[in-house]
Amino acid sequence: MRAFVFPGQGSQKVGMGGELADASAAAREVFEEVDEALGQKLSAIMREGPEDQLTLTENAQPAIMANAIATLRVLESEFGVKLSDAGGCVAGHSLGEYTALCAVGAFDLATTARLLKLRGQAMQAAVPVGDGAMAALLGADIEKATALAAAAAEGEVCEVANDNDPTQVVISGHKGAIERAVALVKDHGIKRGVLLPVSAPFHCSLMQPAADRMAEALADTPPGPLALPIYANVTAAKVSDPDEERALLVEQVTGRVRWRESVLAMRSDRVESFVELGGKVLGPMIGRIDKDAATTSLITLEDLEAFAKENG
Template sequence: MSVHAFVFPGQGSQSVGMGQGLHEAFPAAREVFQEVDDALGEHLSKLIFSGDATELTRTENAQPALMATSLATVRVIESEGGFSLVEKATVVAGHSLGEYSALAASGALGIAQTARLLRLRGLAMQEAVPAGEGGMAALLGVEVELAQEICNEASRAENEAGQITQEVIELANDNGGGQIVISGRLTAIERALTIAKGKGVKRAVLLPVSAPFHSSLMGPAAERMAEALERTEIRTPAIPVITNVTAAKNTDASRIAGLLVQQVTGSVRWRESVLAMAAMGVTSQIELGAGKVLTGLVRRIVPDMTARHAGTPEEIEALLRDL
């Protein structure tokens, strides 16, 4: 018998039209999208279903939009399956903003609460560093040790007087399968790309993002999230949530706010999180919502763990036959 983990995607998985099939077919999905629209005081669902892709990709829109699509998927599975998701799962987890989706799925946060927190998180992260000063890059075919070595070298900058200064460049995501994302000052990121090629890194590419997410440069955003989370009622999750910054499960409601604050500047330890699932006996990982990024990653981290995705009516129907 399979032991399931349900996981939730992060930024980059968004696409115009995601969740529209669920919205059209299921009242439970329509309720979720309406709740998010009401919480934000705008028709975010219209942007999700038929809006401009560039506008949807803006951080403050993409984050609540991805959560809405994931939670609409959860609610449809529950209403059509006649059970609560937590009855079928051993653990839940999410990549970056997906951790908020996981918390909402676990009952620790309400959907409206989560939408407002993610709107603030997106704005705060975007405003933490002036445009053009920060960046991120993906290093493919590297392990953590080499990526850290590249960051250490790239952090050294020489000023006009010939003095060596330090610039922020840090590991942002350990996604597994040799995929590491680095984040920091754009000048340091650009140096890292050159250094990586010199060290024989298979592929090193600048990512099309507008801010250095999951780096210490996000300190101002972390402060804003700390203030917001201090005012947020957080309940005990009905199921353990593996957190990004610890790669370990948590069920203590009093720790959730602090862990989410740390997450803004901390590294997303996804490879270790999937390994933690395997250590818990998980044999099946099911990604809920938009895209299939996490489904692809798990196959490289734990090849014998079954991985599947559900985000359309057809995928949900097939999933329910197997749960």
């Protein structure tokens, strides 16, 4: 069985989607529809920058989604490979879970763009700039990261945000606590701690105001039926029920991204290959989680053509 997976924040870069848009009307239509839904020329920021505008959470989230969905639409319309026929399930990393839901028809493209714009704005507004931070712990497994976070908290929030793979865990919380954690890494047998260039402490309890805003938004625009099941970030379990998934999307704002566990769950459910659409971030993580899992990243027209030839 094959899983289609969708990248999260950090995979954005100036120029993203430009080649596809130049080559395919299907891709251009995606970017135009997202621009219209948001009332802004997001496609111009994606193509030309400036980088600091693209990196803004409220722009990066819909931009990464738009790029991945454009890649999927080109695969489906130009090369005749339908996701629902070629795949058995989907998953996405953080905002990528929304992209995955768009890919399986639970949200239409315009709704997904608006939800991600709001999600980015709400996450940014939840904590004053400078009060929160995140750090990647390199050479850390989940047990070491959890122990470090507990030791560094000292009454502040310091929580595991992303369990990415066996060698990388991300922590999130109050700036002071995260800085203490980085200073303590060696004491906990962790190779290195690196502060991340993010504008807010995502996926921790400080994000509760953003979770509340997403609960309201998702009550108004709930997901519809899913063409394929999705593996949810916060449970690392397969979900097919739209109401269950809606509740999990709200939890996801403050909850841990259980990516490593999600990949292992898909592997135990007989997923043999993973296809990442619109990025090359998750494939390497999956390889570190299970070296026997086959991974493919589809970014360029050439990637799509090669994949279609092999799977036509």
